[in-house]
Amino acid sequence: xxxxxxxxxxxxxxxxxxxxxxxxxxxxxxxxxxxxxxxxxxxxxxxxxxxxxxxxxxxxxxxxxxxxxxxxxxxxxxxxxxxxxxxxxxxxxxxxxxxxxxxxxxxxxxxxxxxxxxxxxxxxxxxxxxxxxxxxxxxxxxxxxxxxxxxxxxxxxxxxxxxxxxxxxxxxxxxxxxxxxxxxxxxxxxxxxxxxxxxxxxxxxxxxxxxxxxxxxxxxxxxxxxxxxxxxxxxxxxxxxxxxxxxxxxxxxxxxxxxxxxxxxxxxxxxxxxxxxxxxxxxxxxxxxxxxxxxxxxxxxxxxxxxxxxxxxxxxxxxxxxxxxxxxxxxxxxxxxxxxxxxxxxxxxxxxxxxxxxxxxxxxxxxxxxxxxxxxxxxxxxxxxxxxxxxxxxxxxxxxx
Amino acid sequence: xxxxxxxxxxxxxxxxxxxxxxxxxxxxxxxxxxxxxxxxxxxxxxxxxxxxxxxxxxxxxxxxxxxxxxxxxxxxxxxxxxxxxxxxxxxxxxxxxxxxxxxxxxxxxxxxxxxxxxxxxxxxxxxxxxxxxxxxxxxxxxxxxxxxxxxxxxxxxxxxxxxxxxxxxxxxxxxxxxxxxxxxxxxxxxxxxxxxxxxxxxxxxxxxxxxxxxxxxxxxxxxxxxxxxxxxxxxxxxxxxxxxxxxxxxxxxxxxxxxxxxxxxxxxxxxxxxxxxxxxxxxxxxxxxxxxxxxxxxxxxxxxxxxxxxxxxxxxxxxxxxxxxxxxxxxxxxxxxxxxxxxxxxxxxxxxxxxxxxxxxxxxxxxxxxxxxxxxxxxxxxxxxxxxxxxxxxxxxxxxxxxxxxxxxxxxxxxxxxxxxxxxxxxxxxxxxxxxxxxxxx
Numbered sequence: 001x002x003x004x005x006x007x008x009x010x011x012x013x014x015x016x017x018x019x020x021x022x023x024x025x026x027x028x029x030x031x032x033x034x035x036x037x038x039x040x041x042x043x044x045x046x047x048x049x050x051x052x053x054x055x056x057x058x059x060x061x062x063x064x065x066x067x068x069x070x071x072x073x074x075x076x077x078x079x080x081x082x083x084x085x086x087x088x089x090x091x092x093x094x095x096x097x098x099x100x101x102x103x104x105x106x107x108x109x110x111x112x113x114x115x116x117x118x119x120x121x122x123x124x125x126x127x128x129x130x131x132x133x134x135x136x137x138x139x140x141x142x143x144x145x146x147x148x149x150x151x152x153x154x155x156x157x158x159x160x161x162x163x164x165x166x167x168x169x170x171x172x173x174x175x176x177x178x179x180x181x182x183x184x185x186x187x188x189x190x191x192x193x194x195x196x197x198x199x200x201x202x203x204x205x206x207x208x209x210x211x212x213x214x215x216x217x218x219x220x221x222x223x224x225x226x227x228x229x230x231x232x233x234x235x236x237x238x239x240x241x242x243x244x245x246x247x248x249x250x251x252x253x254x255x256x257x258x259x260x261x262x263x264x265x266x267x268x269x270x271x272x273x274x275x276x277x278x279x280x281x282x283x284x285x286x287x288x289x290x291x292x293x294x295x296x297x298x299x300x301x302x303x304x305x306x307x308x309x310x311x312x313x314x315x316x317x318x319x320x321x322x323x324x325x326x327x328x329x330x331x332x333x334x335x336x337x338x339x340x341x342x343x344x345x346x347x348x349x350x351x352x353x354x355x356x357x358x359x360x361x362x363x364x365x366x367x368x369x370x371x372x373x374x375x376x377x378x379x380x381x382x383x384x385x386x387x388x389x390x391x392x393x394x395x396x397x398x399x400x401x
Numbered sequence: 402x403x404x405x406x407x408x409x410x411x412x413x414x415x416x417x418x419x420x421x422x423x424x425x426x427x428x429x430x431x432x433x434x435x436x437x438x439x440x441x442x443x444x445x446x447x448x449x450x451x452x453x454x455x456x457x458x459x460x461x462x463x464x465x466x467x468x469x470x471x472x473x474x475x476x477x478x479x480x481x482x483x484x485x486x487x488x489x490x491x492x493x494x495x496x497x498x499x500x501x502x503x504x505x506x507x508x509x510x511x512x513x514x515x516x517x518x519x520x521x522x523x524x525x526x527x528x529x530x531x532x533x534x535x536x537x538x539x540x541x542x543x544x545x546x547x548x549x550x551x552x553x554x555x556x557x558x559x560x561x562x563x564x565x566x567x568x569x570x571x572x573x574x575x576x577x578x579x580x581x582x583x584x585x586x587x588x589x590x591x592x593x594x595x596x597x598x599x600x601x602x603x604x605x606x607x608x609x610x611x612x613x614x615x616x617x618x619x620x621x622x623x624x625x626x627x628x629x630x631x632x633x634x635x636x637x638x639x640x641x642x643x644x645x646x647x648x649x650x651x652x653x654x655x656x657x658x659x660x661x662x663x664x665x666x667x668x669x670x671x672x673x674x675x676x677x678x679x680x681x682x683x684x685x686x687x688x689x690x691x692x693x694x695x696x697x698x699x700x701x702x703x704x705x706x707x708x709x710x711x712x713x714x715x716x717x718x719x720x721x722x723x724x725x726x727x728x729x730x731x732x733x734x735x736x737x738x739x740x741x742x743x744x745x746x747x748x749x750x751x752x753x754x755x756x757x758x759x760x761x762x763x764x765x766x767x768x769x770x771x772x773x774x775x776x777x778x779x780x781x782x783x784x785x786x787x788x789x790x791x792x793x794x795x796x797x798x799x800x801x802x803x804x805x806x807x808x809x810x811x812x813x814x815x816x817x818x819x820x821x822x823x824x825x826x827x828x829x830x831x832x833x834x835x836x837x838x839x840x841x842x843x
Contacts, residue, residue, distance in 0.1 A: 096646075352496070376473055376477060381473060383481050384477030384480065387585070388476050390480075391476070391586060391644045396646070
């Protein structure tokens with residue numbers, strides 16, 4: 001399966017993704033990371049899509065991509081049809097639970113050829129607030145010639161698998177039975193051996209490969225720690241304090257990042273009900289930057305001509321813990337400083353305790369409401385944001401320890 | 402004849418006590434001939450898995466996929482009904498937690514799900530029972546409980562029609578709300594609702610369910626199925642589905658491969674899980690996978706073995722769990738403490754999601770308790786082996802493929818069920834269905 005013929009992979013990263021590391025670790029971080037020999041990637045869970053924001057030169061060489069083709073992608077990009085589903089689930093759960101994981105994984109290069117590697121990932125926490133700032137993943141290629149399990153085909157004697165954990169892979173033209181076969185001893189004709197490895201069910205890494213992974217992780221972490229000291233915003237490999245009450249878990253942020261429409265989450269338990277999450281679409285709609293809106297009450301969107309009775313109606317609903325939809329005049333911070341009619345729907349959202357934890361506000365710019373026949377009704381679309389937020393919030397507190 | 406008494410879960414606002422007057426005149430806006438004229442629902446025709454498969458293979462799965470169209474439709478319509486007060490309670494107000502332990506069983510305190518009503522008798526010794534129009538079925542739900550029509554499209558692309566008339570001539574499938582939800586977004590998939598199919602698996606219907614899982618494109622949206630005798634409440638063919646954004650314990654259990662079929666479907670058994678189950682995955686196409694599972698389920702049905710199905714990982718993994726809890730209960734063999742919780746091990750419970758009605762059960766929920774309860778539902782190791790042999794034969798996958806002596810081996814037929822009577826029934830089913838009951842209608 002060659003992807004060479006596929007339409008060219010374009011660079012997809014945004015400015016935020018490009019700048020993600022610089023902001024936390026100073027402008028010298030990328031240069032410092034480039035000096036490490038290992039294969040690794042660094043992701044930012046607070047950006048929509050949980051993208052890769054750094055890929056080492058070793059990683060690029062291993063996968064055959066250029067940096068521009070990798071930054072902005074989610075790690076799933078390197079998985080393919082034969083990647084073990086259970087391993088994918090383990091990684092997904094480690095991210096959701098904000099902990100480390102080490103698992104053998106089949107990935108695919110740009111050329112389409114598969115390769116096995118030992119995937120070792122750790123979270124990196126902010127020292128002050130215990131938030132997950134990044135995930136660092138190291139990839140150590142494993143040959144697994146001695147230690148892998150091949151999928152058997154129909155007609156194979158299944159019982160032979162019961163005895164030994166490892167079954168030897170077979171070259172296309174020569175089948176190697178019996179003893180462990182050393183690299184050197186393999187017949188020269190077995191150069192298309194790689195074609196079989198997609199079908200290996202599992203590929204165990206050797207002890208030395210595992211040690212190399214740990215060493216690499218430690219090296220990357222110490223570079224990040226050192227440069228975070230320079231910027232004054234320390235990170236470390238362990239969580240030193242419990243997340244603040246208004247601090248969203250990275251898994252919740254990742255879930256919310258899947259929702260592409262404009263919405264905010266506010267916290268009614270904190271004085272003045274500040275915004276604690278704003279989607280990218282909200283920022284685009286209103287023209288504000290994320291740091292300008294987080295911690296603020298939504299009233300900054302109102303202005304001189306905003307109907308105060310509508311504001312009153314909203315306040316009443318919030319106090320009663322009810323949903324409501326209003327049409328409200330908002331003032332944007334876009335270049336033209338235009339106003340827009342916002343068909344705003346707000347609703348209380350409960351977490352796993354069953355109690356209201358947040359309010360969600362979903363904004364639809366009135367002029368943009370198209371009733372195209374192929375799309376969902378605008379009302380349905382708006383409510384689907386509420387639904388998706390409910391699922392995300394309810395699940396996010398049910399993280400196993 | 403074996404029966405147990407239990408209070409059926411109310412899945413529709415129009416479901417009444419069996420004893421109550423069923424002939425309420427219409428004006429209920431149901432799906433009967435009285436009300437269906439002029440009825441409209443959105444129609445979602447999902448992409449043909451084969452035609453779109455090439456695209457999936459060639460292009461990489463890009464970023465964390467955004468909320469998919471189907472997800473928006475399900476969640477948006479569900480939230481609409483939620484705000485309109487169509488559910489019996491607010492499930493998000495029910496406290497829920499992950500039980501500490503290796504597997505992460507999920508417990509929920511839900512006092513409102515189970516009514517304090519007089520229990521109904523359920524016959525639990527026949528997995529195949531004919532449809533009974535006089536009992537509650539999904540043609541009697543109110544149209545407001547329906548969210549949209551769902552069908553497997555012909556195209557490589559999704560087709561959506563926001564307002565399609567319901568055509569009784571053209572057998573349509575619907576997605577409806579479950580008014581007693583286990584979680585937010587709990588829906589029912591009712592294949593070919595007006596055809597009034599009884600609760601039994603057929604190839605076309607299972608494939609539709611697998612399509613839905615694939616279309617939702619979210620591994621946390623699973624579909625489940627309960628056979629009669631495995632705690633299906635209503636004998637009208639339906640699947641259930643909802644979102645839970647974490648893995649089920651069933652999905653975490655280690656597996657050991659047993660066999661691979663000619664079409665490349667890999668069948669494994671679960672290790673170290675309280676309910677002995679099979680996992681089907683792979684296959685050269687999703688239809689191959691779905692058909693293999695259907696063949697296995699038809700075999701279980703014909704052998705009167707109750708079972709549950711979980712469709713997970715966007716349709717890539719399908720678990721089949723044969724069980725015997727109801728039989729044990731009818732014979733008085735379940736321990737009293739387990740019975741007291743009144744938890745029936747249906748598909749979600751076996752998957753690891755326990756809805757508890759008593760606070761003390763919720764407070765004291767532990768992995769050991771959950772394990773103990775589920776273990777009561779499991780077949781014994783010996784019986785499980787026997788059942789697996791039946792299944793492997795049925796899907797054309799016996800160990801001795803060449804040796805046909807004394808064994809009835811059936812061809813794998815892609816689109817039809819076959820009346821299969823294996824000659825190897827061991828001490829097993831309580832009653833044998835009659836031949837006419839066993840024929841799978843297509």
